[in-house]
């Protein structure tokens with residue numbers, strides 16, 4: 001974790017260069033301009049934003065040159081400019097000045113207000129008096145009213161107009177929502193009259209002035225005590241009795257220590273503006289006063305709360321973006337699954353929210369709550385992509401684990417029940433990465449994971465089944481090929497019923513093996529039926545392929561059959577015998593041709609191919625030939641046709657040519673054999689005749 005304490009610095013405004021916090025500065029100049037930049041710098045120098053409600057604002061008003069600055073400087077050790085006697089009695093303080101008391105708790109801000117009745121302003125004086133009185137009443141917790149002691153009880157006392165202005169403004173502006181502040185009358189140059197008498201007189205004067213103010217509404221008939229805690233303080237002549245003056249001031253100062261505690265001089269309760277909103281609030285109030293707008297203090301508070309809370313949010317969001325911890329975490333989420341993501345991100349978010357809570361603590365609850373929610377939403381906008389990445393990594397991890405388990409499992413263990421185990425583990429891990437402030441669920445990822453697992457399991461299961469079925473199909477093929485070839489050609493005539501019988505018996509044993517394979521997998525009835533159909537179809541295709549293969553040698557088969565029956569090398573006795581054999585055997589191969597012309601795997605499907613071929617070839621007239629010129633067999637679908645009628649005609653023609661050649665050979669053989677016989681007979685006859693001639697010759701030789 002980084003040093004979170006240092007983050008406060010970023011919430012503060014920039015410091016004024018070479019600012020001296022103890023120097024008084026002009027807050028509002030003589031032309032009523034509010035010096036907001038200077039105030040903000042000052043607020044930073046005195047750490048105003050961190051004070052909460054633990055700060056006091058004291059303002060002083062009273063006639064010009066009545067020793068106001070002198071009093072403040074002694075009371076609060078401020079450095080307001082005091083009148084220099086050598087310059088003559090003229091106005092010293094123009095506008096409103098602000099300084100802090102350097103050695104008192106809580107932080108006490110002191111406002112020195114331009115004196116009333118100054119000749120410098122002329123008619124404009126009343127306006128500024130009214131404005132500054134109203135301003136002091138709106139922002140200060142304690143308003144000191146400087147009065148000459150000799151003015152008490154006087155009909156035309158110099159302080160009366162000032163009090164009238166103050167009270168008028170109070171009744172006019174704050175009657176709906178009284179803000180109880182301390183109105184402290186500081187009686188200067190106390191005479192020898194007893195203080196209690198003077199105080200009673202003053203209070204009675206004050207009440208008279210209060211009562212004399214014109215009321216516009218019923219609610220404004222409220223007593224003075226509803227608005228003010230009235231205090232009276234007597235001070236001796238500063239110039240004549242300085243030590244006594246200082247001692248009294250010292251005594252008075254004690255009352256400003258811890259002035260904000262309940263019941264203290266500056267305790268203005270929950271209505272008090274939080275210190276962090278003081279600057280913006282003061283400026284906004286002054287602007288309203290200047291524009292002569294109705295001063296709606298509660299509305300001001302709301303505006304200040306909105307402004308400040310928005311600023312706090314913005315600053316926190318800026319800080320969040322560059323936060324080291326968040327940066328590190330976010331970087332990791334891009335590449336890896338972070339098991340403790342939830343804990344870490346919750347800690348970071350809570351840290352930022354606690355900062356907001358601390359900074360916005362004193363502001364209107366409803367505003368604070370609303371802005372806090374805005375902050376949460378915006379922080380979550382940053383966090384959401386990271387959370388999504390974490391979920392994606394988690395999903396991948398679980399998918400991988402699932403695949404490993406499936407890959408290692410035997411068939412029996414590959415069931416869809418495996419999902420539940422993995423999904424509940426996924427849910428568990430999701431809890432660990434949960435972002436407390438968000439109500440994000442993992443439903444989408446869960447569904448995706450489940451679909452992925454289903455898909456993988458399905459593929460895997462299909463792969464295994466397909467592998468086994470592939471082996472089974474190879475067996476079926478082998479068993480079919482050997483025997484089907486024999487049944488179709490080598491046995492003499494294609495015997496489709498025997499093929500069907502053989503196919504049936506092979507399928508029975510294969511399907512029982514298939515059942516065995518499928519029973520080990522979670523496969524539903526539809527899937528099972530599909531697999532059975534597939535292997536049945538495969539077997540039929542094997543038979544059909546074998547039949548097609550035999551078709552390509554149909555001419556060979558036909559001539560072989562003929563030659564087997566006709567036997568060229570037979571000892572033919574006569575051409576008649578040959579002709580008789582030809583008559584018997586020439587059309588025998590028609591069985592092969594018609595048998596191979598179509599696939600006949602459905603029992604009971606009797607076609608007339610043999611009949612058509614037999615008629616066409618034995619009685620080759622025009623009508624019969626026409627039938628053979630058609631492209632299809634009449635009762636046989638094209639898909640089952642192996643040799644079309646016209647092809648049969650070609651094959652027959654080729655066969656006949658070869659058969660004729662064989663017959664011719666047989667006839668040649670017969671002829672050759674006959675010739676040899678004749679020669680033998682002639683030789684024999686020659687021999688027989690030559691024996692008696694040789695005997696006669698020998699006899700004649702002996703005789704002669």
Ligand SMILES: Nc1nc2c(ncn2[C@@H]2O[C@H](COP(=O)(O)OP(=O)(O)OP(=O)(O)O)[C@@H](O)[C@H]2O)c(=O)[nH]1
Nearest residue numbers: 064065066067068069070082083091092093115238
């Ligand atoms: N009679 C009398 N004079 C005082 C007292 N305190 C200060 N003075 C004198 O009054 C004169 C004016 O003092 P300031 O403190 O400047 O008066 P001020 O009210 O701040 O003056 P402005 O800001 O011009 O209104 C100075 O000469 C002071 O010495 C006091 O208690 N009694």
